[in-house]
Amino acid sequence: MWLNDAISGTVLVLFAIAEIAYSTTFPTLHGQAYGPSLFPVLIGCCLMACGFVLIFRGLRTRRSQARALTSDHPQTDVGTTEFEANTTDPVWIRFGEWASSPSRRINMALVPGSLIAYILLSNTIGFMPLSIVILSVLLYRLGSSLVLSLGIAIATTTLLQLLFAKVLLVPLPAGLLLRWLG
Amino acid sequence: MDAILPAMSLVFQLDVLGVMLLAAIFGLFVGSIPGLTATMAAALLIPFTFFMEPVPAIAAIVTTVAMAIFAGDIPGALLRIPGTPASAAYCDEAYALTRKGKVETALGVSLVCSVIGGVIGSALLAMTAPVLAEFAIKFSSFEYFWLACLGLSCAVVVSTGSTVKGLVSLLIGLFIATIGIDITAGHPRFTFGSVEMMGGISFIPAMIGMFAISEVLRFIATPQDGQAIPQQPIKNVFRGLGGIISRYKLNVVRGGTIGAVVGILPGAGSDIAAWIAYAMSKRFSKNREKFGTGHPEGLVDAGTANNAGLAGAWIPALVFGIPGDSITAIVIGVLYMKGMNPGPTVFMQQPELIHAVFIVFFVANLALLPLGFLAIRLSRTILHVPRHVLIPIILMFCVVGAFAINNSVFGISVMLFMGVMAYVMEENGFPVAPTILGIVLGAMLERNFMSSMIKADGEFSGFFSRPIAATLGVLVILIWTLPLLRAGLRALSRRRQASSAEIS
Numbered sequence: 151m152w153l154n155d156a157i158s159g160t161v162l163v164l165f166a167i168a169e170i171a172y173s174t175t176f177p178t179l180h181g182q183a184y185g186p187s188l189f190p191v192l193i194g195c196c197l198m199a200c201g202f203v204l205i206f207r208g209l210r211t212r213r214s215q216a217r218a219l220t221s222d223h224p225q226t227d228v229g230t231t232e233f234e235a236n237t238t239d240p241v242w243i244r245f246g247e248w249a250s251s252p253s254r255r256i257n258m259a260l261v262p263g264s265l266i267a268y269i270l271l272s273n274t275i276g277f278m279p280l281s282i283v284i285l286s287v288l289l290y291r292l293g294s295s296l297v298l299s300l301g302i303a304i305a306t307t308t309l310l311q312l313l314f315a316k317v318l319l320v321p322l323p324a325g326l327l328l329r330w331l332g
Numbered sequence: 333m334d335a336i337l338p339a340m341s342l343v344f345q346l347d348v349l350g351v352m353l354l355a356a357i358f359g360l361f362v363g364s365i366p367g368l369t370a371t372m373a374a375a376l377l378i379p380f381t382f383f384m385e386p387v388p389a390i391a392a393i394v395t396t397v398a399m400a401i402f403a404g405d406i407p408g409a410l411l412r413i414p415g416t417p418a419s420a421a422y423c424d425e426a427y428a429l430t431r432k433g434k435v436e437t438a439l440g441v442s443l444v445c446s447v448i449g450g451v452i453g454s455a456l457l458a459m460t461a462p463v464l465a466e467f468a469i470k471f472s473s474f475e476y477f478w479l480a481c482l483g484l485s486c487a488v489v490v491s492t493g494s495t496v497k498g499l500v501s502l503l504i505g506l507f508i509a510t511i512g513i514d515i516t517a518g519h520p521r522f523t524f525g526s527v528e529m530m531g532g533i534s535f536i537p538a539m540i541g542m543f544a545i546s547e548v549l550r551f552i553a554t555p556q557d558g559q560a561i562p563q564q565p566i567k568n569v570f571r572g573l574g575g576i577i578s579r580y581k582l583n584v585v586r587g588g589t590i591g592a593v594v595g596i597l598p599g600a601g602s603d604i605a606a607w608i609a610y611a612m613s614k615r616f617s618k619n620r621e622k623f624g625t626g627h628p629e630g631l632v633d634a635g636t637a638n639n640a641g642l643a644g645a646w647i648p649a650l651v652f653g654i655p656g657d658s659i660t661a662i663v664i665g666v667l668y669m670k671g672m673n674p675g676p677t678v679f680m681q682q683p684e685l686i687h688a689v690f691i692v693f694f695v696a697n698l699a700l701l702p703l704g705f706l707a708i709r710l711s712r713t714i715l716h717v718p719r720h721v722l723i724p725i726i727l728m729f730c731v732v733g734a735f736a737i738n739n740s741v742f743g744i745s746v747m748l749f750m751g752v753m754a755y756v757m758e759e760n761g762f763p764v765a766p767t768i769l770g771i772v773l774g775a776m777l778e779r780n781f782m783s784s785m786i787k788a789d790g791e792f793s794g795f796f797s798r799p800i801a802a803t804l805g806v807l808v809i810l811i812w813t814l815p816l817l818r819a820g821l822r823a824l825s826r827r828r829q830a831s832s833a834e835i836s
Contacts, residue, residue: 151759158760162500169507172522179517184785186514186521189778193507200500207496246759248553257552261545261727265748268731269741281728288724292555306725310732318383320736 152244156208162201170194257291264288276325277315281307339687342387343695351388352395352692356699359396360707363403364714365722366413367551370400370602371658375543376726378536378666379733386670387688393666394642394689395696397659398450401602401638402704405442406711409435418602418638421610428626433564440569441576441631443704445584448577449636450697452588453595453643458690464651465679473787474795476652477780478804480773483654484766485811487599491763495815501762504753505770506777508533515775516782528742535665535771537734537743538750542764543658544730545751550758551723569708580632583613591637595644599765601657602638609637643693650674650686654773661768 173190248254264284272280285303290296314320342348355377362373373396381389404416408423409430419426429438471479484502491498511522512532523529577584587609594605613633614623623630645656646663653674655661667674672685679686707714734743754764788794796802 151756153756153760155760158500158762169522176514176519176521177517184516184782184790186517186519189774189781190507190510190521193503193510197500197503197507200496200503203496204500246553254552258549261549261552262748262752264727265545265731265744269744269748272741277732281731285724285728288727289721292552292720292723294721302721302725306728310728314379314732314736318380318736320732321739322732322735 151246154208154212154242155204156212157242159201159204159206159208162204163198166194166198166201169197253291260288260291272323272325274325276327277322278307278311278324279326281310335683335687336691338684339691342684342688343391343691348388348391351384352391352696352699355392355395356399356696356703359399360403360703361714362396363400364406364415364707364711365717365719366407366411366415367547367719368722368726369416369543369547370397370404370418371662372543372547373397373400374659374662375536375539376729376733378539378662379736381666382536382669382737386667386672386685387692389666389670390663390689391692391696393659393663394692395699397642398446398639398693398696398700399703399707401642402443402446402700403707405446405635406439406708407715409438409442410711410715416603418606418641420603421606421638422631422634425610425624425626425630428624429628429631430564430626432626434626435564435566436569436571437573437576437628438631439566439708440571440573441628442635443569443701443708444573444577445587445632445635446639446704447697447701448584449588449591449639450643450700451694452585452636453592453640454690454693454697456589456592456640457643457646457693461647461650461686461690462679464647465676468651468676469680471676471800472798473780473784474798474801475804477777477784477795478801478808479652479654480777480780481808482804482811483598483648483652484769484773484777485808486597487766487769489811489815490597490600490604491766493761493763497760497762498766501757501764502766502770505767505772506774508538508767508771509774510778515779528738528740533746533771534737534743536662536737537747538771539662539665539768540730540734541747541750542754542768544726545747546754546758546764548723548727548730549751549755551719555720566708566711569705576628576632580629583629583632584636586612587633587636588640590633591640592644594637595641595656596647598648598654598656599769601645601659601765602641605641605644606634606638610634639697646689646693650678650689651676653776655769658765658768661772664772 170191173187173194176185176187176190178185178187248258264287268280268284282300282303285306286299289299289302294302311322315322358377359370359373362368362376363370374393377392377396381392384392400416401418404414404419405423405426407413407415408419409426412423412427414420414423426438426442429435484506488495488498488502491501509532511529512520513530514521520530590609590612591602591605594600594608595602610630610633613630614620617623617629619627619629641657642659645660648654648656649660649664651674653664655664664674672678672682730747731744734747735741737743754767757767758764784794788797796805
């Protein structure tokens, strides 16, 4: 995902303003000039300055892109493909290759999606069932066959369970399994 | 020096050596698979080191990383895809050798130079770190404040790409370091009432996110799988090597030194070391025109440099607690977890541990010779492992690893957030290394600033009242002002040129 620097800059400036505003609510130490707010405010100020530099740069590249566009036009024999490529060129946001194919868009969303699902559900459903589901879906989506995906998912989950829960004694959530067993 | 024997008995134990062997296999595997970096290997290891004694934990990381940096050369020579960023500088050159039918030479030079580079780096580490530590024992909070500033500024200056973006990256890291209970007043900052945020952003899930989740996302965004490996016999990679190494022995020494020095600089690791060494090699070569056509000279320099850089990065990490690269940033986190807080005191109080680290470095780099040879022989099989199968497995490992640090899903949230952020940052040319340095050094910077301020009664002049502190302070101010001065001068001369052009 490519962003014009002006967008990153704007985000940074807005973030910095909010951060500084919030930092000023921190208590000051009695009899001391420097308290907990000093570093956050300093960081916020520097971030804001960098943000403005990025906005300036982003606008400049955009302007030069636009200029290149207009100066290019007379020379090319306005072929349709050329024209299309040119008109879409100076953009604010450009997504990577993955955004053009719907299946890859889903794959891309699956990574944060499955992590969020794990964060929300692991306590109730448990590590093993959830891990098998997440792994087999991801494996299948990335191109393994259905049976192979399920097999690898079960094998990996068992390995992880043995390694972390049995050897390293990490209390992986048991979830549903506990209810069935208990 | 009496610490060497106890240190040896700490290292030469069956379990430590066993851990090192497993770590070596892991490192060779991860390093030779493109898209899986050495830093990611280290990040994936931390959950395991969490449950180990200090010496095997450090041994595991050192071995994994040394192996992975060499193994990165294998797909570089065979497929023209660097296995780790540290091999990117010379992967065209290695592939050109392969195209000429000299794949054995390419891999052999890579392996032997990696071993020599690793040994040079280890020797420099073992020689300079104790001396520096003796010097650093006199440092107070003033010196540490300036050192932290120096490290952070260095990270911005040497980072790849634009300086402003490097600075933004650093500031993001510093901001993340401020989250949690503040050290002076005990006030919770940016926690928004969350109890888990009060302890601060745990460093290890953040690392796993930035180095593993971001790679997972990058793979899914642009999957590259299944490339034909050239059908050349890879048998005796050591044939003709003696001639090459003895012809370029000066390059070996130069590459090793450049690597170690670049490694010491915070924020610059093996990848930058390899680029600089390759460029130097080309600049001073008698056969400059042969570079890029399958000439082993550049390979010798850069292959030595990237392995030497690994050990170099440990010098500031062990002596001052300032990481020399992203991997040592992870190491510092592990050291704190093990109660082996980096700094000069650990050299005085636990010299056997420090010497054990040095010994581990030598052992790991010497073991690279036979194990790396084995990896070259098995390279075809390793490169056939489909990455679309590995990526989901790695994701699940990350989930469990991030959970295991605090036994809480909060670690997974941190990992997810940092992973997505690192991915977007790298897509837009923001280097990630300064963020990590900011996270590691932010607390150190603030703590030393605050205690210095209390000592100096709020007078800024206190920061320049001690000779070493004053020197460091002037150095930091120079680093900050030089780019501004240069930019100002450039703008001035441009304006003058423009006006003179108008007149004429």
